[in-house]
Amino acid sequence: MFSAVFGGIFLGGLSVANAEKMSAQTQDMVIDRLERVLSAMDKTDASWLPTEQRLADLLSERARLRFMQEVEANCESCKGSKADRLKAVAIYEDLLKEVKLNDHGPILFQLAHLQEMAGQSDKAIALYERILKEAKTKNTSEEIVARSHSSLGDLLFQKAKYKEALGHYEVALKYKNLEGRGLVIYNMAWCQLNLDQLNAGIATMEGLLKKPELIVRENNEGIKYDPVFHNDIIKDLATFYARRPITSKEITSYEAFSPKESRKDLLLHFASEADRLGQKKAAATIYNRYLEDTTLTQEERLAAFVKLAQVNYDGGETSKSTQDFAKAAQEYQKNCKDASKCQELEKTMKRYVTELHRSKKLKPDADLLNSYLIYSKTFPNDTEMAQRGAQVADNMGKHAVAMQFFRSVSNNKETKPEVQKTALLSEISTAEKSQNPVLQKAAYEHYLEVAPKGDKSFEVRYQMAYLTYRQKNHRDASQAFYVLAMDKSGPANLRKKSADLSLDCLAQMKYEDSLEDWAWQYAEAFPKDRTEYSTMARKALMNRVARIANDKNASNSDLSKSLEQMQKANMAGATAAEKTLLYTNMSIVAQRLNNDDVYVRSLQSLMAQPGLSEERREESLGKIVAFHEKKLDFKNAYLTALKMKFKGMKSADKELRLGTLADLANLNPTGHYKKALASGLKGQSARSVRSRLVLLSPNPVRELKAQAPELAKDAGLLNEITLLVYARTGDKKGLKSVLAMKELRRQSAPNFIAKQDFYSDVISFKARIARHQLNVKSDSAMQRTIKERIKLLKEADKTLAESLKFKDVTAQLLALNVVSSENDRMVRDLVALPVPKKLTAAEQKQYLDILKQQSKPYYVKAKFSQQRESEIWERSPAISQLLTDFSTVRPEIKKLLRREMNLLAALPSNSRNHSAVEKALNEGTLSWDDLVSARKTVAQNPDNVSDIEKLKNLETKIGHPLMPSYLEARLSRIQRGKSL
Structure with missing residues (x-):
């Protein structure tokens, strides 16, 4: 680009080349003549040098003209320009050897230019470097030196040696007479x-634009302002600005630098450069500035809006992109008056939308859809684009x-x-795809409005009725379906469906009377289906009853x-299924x-129906079992359950169920329990069964030993059963091996059983020591006798120490009571001993002092023991726990706890806990009559929570061992709202 500009400047420096203009033919003739003259002329001739220079100038000019023709003709094989150029180079090189450089500077630059054009740029560089190197020795003029620096900079620039080129440019600019400074x-x-x-480059460009006197070009008319060069500078400044973030400052400066007559084109170029280099936001700002120009044509404004829309979209400003496209549409609607131009603008906008669609074909978005909406609104007659827009919306799920x-x-x-028909059906298809009832209804209504007698009108009416049905508006749907069913013009299959759905609507609304009426009408209207509809009519009665039953x-x-109607119902000719429904x-x-x-009779009648499925029979038996359970009639529940097959239930679970019912009925459940275990019953259920086998056994000790290994997996349960067996048998010796099991080491049974003997030992010892007298x-x-008493008191101390091993409050209180009371008696007995006779008064006093001294340890021990007794009575939580256990344990254990409570009550104490013990012992005991009465109450009111709780409490204390957990399960079901 630059060499062409430079070549013009160089040629402009040769006065001969610009002296005249001639045709190609004349030019060829002159060159031939000069070549003949020079061939005959001696070099010493004074005219030889100017003639030689004239020939070289003409060859250079012809080379330039031929080169332009070759470019225009795209002739790569044409060599005329190159031959002339090489001849001229040879002549100029010879001339430089003969002339003074300062006097013939233009030859130098013309030679360099020709070398460059001939592809010999290295020679041109070498030429300039030689001139600059010899400048001082040859006293070369500043004009030639300055121009050599700038020309050398140009050649180095073309070779991308920017640093070296910059150095030569900077040196050239130091010369005041530099040509082409701008x-x-x-x-x-x-x-x-x-x-x-970059920043330095921008500053340099801006500095150049601030000096309009430098933006010039020299031609035949002299130095004049160069608008083309000016535009080139400003366009390149746009590129410079776009290499860094563009701000409003750059945009304002750019606009100010731009000549008014080409400002809008330059702004458009600036926006394009910003867009090209990725500054989408800045590009949008520049386009908006461009649109502020009031001189823009409609076409320019519309084109700018379209570009602005694209830039905003590329920059992620999707909403702005759509807004800009909308503005373009508004511009079209407002200002487009010329039909031919309007058509072209429509094509432009259509192209924008289709191109946008093509780029988003795999992933259409809201911006594409909005573009179609805007286009369709602007050009409503373009049905093809409307259908494309519909497809985009449908693919995006925007069915409305x-x-x-x-x-x-x-x-x-x-x-x-045909297009209208397709559009109507497509609208319905889209609405149905949306599954939006509002849209579906709108599509159906629109079809019937536009084509009330269309091919699909009956089907559309059916779909409208079905839509109403799906919305559970059964009243309106039933009427619509009834009309369709009775319309003989409709397809038979849709009429039949309409009839069925109308009856379904009535059934949903429980309109049994209307259902029966319509069913009889349909029996006449659809002869082939008379049996079906007659059956429906007969079932209406049953449905009315069912509605009340289920309400x-x-x-x-x-x-x-309702019950009376069913008992009186005439079921003659009724099918087994109808009878099954009745019962x-x-x-x-x-x-x-x-x-x-x-x-009960209805369930029994139900089971007597032929063809009743095994499943229904089983279900009915289950209901009878549940009924008896509800009444706490476990015997009949068990006998009925024996008739059940319990399909789907494991054998172990079946036997467990039967065994539990037999157990609650006080029948022998042992066989069922053993079968359950033999069938693989595992876990907690199996251990519960084993515990029941122990307690039901005529020899519970032996059975416990047999079941102990499995019961040991639940140490708490083993502990409980061991206590119950001991309470029932008192066979401590027989339970020895069980009590020695490691699983019971941290349980209460071993200690509880062992302390029973300790209680007996303490009571026996207390009686023995109390009988001893001095x-x-x-x-x-x-x-x-004193020695004997002391020995007994030591034995009491040993008993107290032994009581601590049991960590039992009763054992400690019994032992402490013996220690405190007997030590206190010892003190009193010693003090009461008679004084020996014949002692003086002084000796008597001394004797009494000795007795007091000897009794002091017993006094102290008695007081300490009494204090410890008092502390235990007042503070020990074990007494409160004992009271709780006494009120909740099974009767077998309670008799042992009663003995313990009586022992505590017999001890002297004024404490609150002692009073509580006495109160608990004096409370009345529960009787079997109380339990029977409570059971009857629950049988009469099976869902009364209060009555069940009361019975559960009684069963826990004196009733069946399984009843508390059974009643707890019933309470849970009631609380969950489930019927028994």
Whole structure:
């Protein structure tokens, strides 16, 4: 680009070359003549040198003209320009040897230019370097030196040696008489840019633009302002600006630098450069600045809006992109008056949308859809684009928008009938795909409005009725289906479906009367289906009864009436299935009315029906079992359960179920329990069964030994059963091996059983020590009995120490009581001993002092023991736990705890806990009559939580061992809202 500009400047420096213009023919003739003259002329001739220079100038000019022709003709094989150029180079090289450089400077630059054009740029560089090297020795003029620096900079720039080129440009600019200073500055800015000195390059460009006197070009008319060069500078400044973040400052400066007459084109170029280099936001700002120009044509404004839309979209400003496209559409609607131009603009906007669609074909988005909406609104007659927009909306799941596109096609008066039909059906298809009832209804109504007698009108009416049905508007749906069913013009299959669905609607609404009426009408309207609809009519009665039976809010009056109707119903000719339904409903109503007799009879009648499935039979038996359980009639529940097959239930679970019912009925469950274990019953259920086998056994000790290895997996359960067996048998010796099991080491049974003997030992010892008296008949007898008493007191201390091993509050209190009371008695007995006779008063006093001294340890021990007793009575939580256990344990254990409570009550104490013990012992005991009464109450009111809780409490204390857990399960079901 630069060499062409430079070549023009160089040629302009040769006065001969610009002296005249001639045709190609004249030029060839002159060159031939000069070549002949020179061939005959002697070099010493004074005219030889100017003639030689004239020939070289003409060859250079012809080479330039031929080169331009070759370029225009795209002739790569043409060699005319190159031959002339090489001849001229040879002549100029010879001339330089003969002339003074300062006097013939233009020859130098013309030679360098020709070498460059001939592909000999290295020679041109070498030429300039030689001139600059010899400048001082040959006293070369500043003009030639300055121009050599700038020309050398140009050649180095073309070789991408920007740093070296920049150095020569900077040196050239130091010369005041430098020609083409503006171009040198321009090239220097490009060097800075390529050397990553962006800010310096921008400053250089801006500095050049601030000096309009440098933006000139020399031609035949002299030096004049060069608008082309000016535009080139400003366009390149746009590139410079776009290499760094563009701010409003750069945009304002750029606009100020731009000549008014080309400002809008330059702004458009600036926006394009910003867009090209990825500054989308800045590009959008520049486009907006461009659009502020009031001189823009409609086409320019519309084109700018389209470009702005694209830039904003590329920059992620999707909403702005759509807004800009919308503005373009507004511009079109407002200002487009010329039909031919409007058509072209429409094509432009259509191209934008289709190109956008192509780029987003795999992943359409809201911006693409909005573009179609804007286009369709602007060009409503373009049905093809509307259908494309509908497809985009449909693919995006925007079914309402897709329907809007289709409707714009079907409502357009210019649309062809086939296209309109397709649009109507596509709208319905889209609405159905959306599964949105509002959209579906709108599509159906629109079809019937546009084509009330269309090919699909009956089907559309059916779909509308079905839509109403799906919305559970059974009242309107039933009427619509009834009309369709009775319309003989419709397809038979849709009429039949309509009839069935109308009856279904009535059934949903429980309109049994209307259902029966319509069913009889359909039996006449559809002869082939008369049996089906007749059966439906007969079932209407059953359905009315079922509705009442299933109505949780139905009154007893309605239920009683319903039960009476079923008992009187004429079932002659009824199928087994209808009878099954009758007895099923009868059992439900009877159960709700607590009519036990009808409830059981209806279930028995149900089981007597032929063809009743095994599953239903099993279910009915299960209901009878549940009924007996509800009444706590476990015997009948067990006997009924024996008839069940329990399919789907494991054998172990079946035997467990039967065994539990037999156990609760006080029948022998042992066989069922053993079968359950033999069938593989595992876990906690198996251990519970084993515990029951132990307690039901005539020899519980032996059975416990047999079951102990498995029961040991639940140490707590083993502990409980061991205590119950001991309480029942008292066979401590027989339980020795069980008590020695490691699983019971941290349990209460070993200690509890062991302490029973300790209690007996303490009571026996207490009686023995209490019987001992001091003998004062003689000194020897007295001494002997005192020693015996002391020995007994030591034994009491040993008993107290032994009590601590049990960590039992009763054992400690019993032992402490013996220690405190007997030590206190010892003190009193010693003090009461008679004084020996014949002692003086002083000796008597001394004797008494000795007795007091000897009794002091016993006094201290008695007081300490009494204090410890008092502390235990007041503070020990074990006494409170004992009281709790006494009120909740099974009767077998309770008799042992009662003994323990009696021992505590017999001890002297004024504490609150002592009073509580006495109160607990004095409370009345529960009787068997109390339990029987409570069971009857629950049988009469099976869901009364309070009664169940009361019975559970009684069963825990004196009733069946399984009843508490059974009643707890019933309470849980009631709390969960489940019926028994």
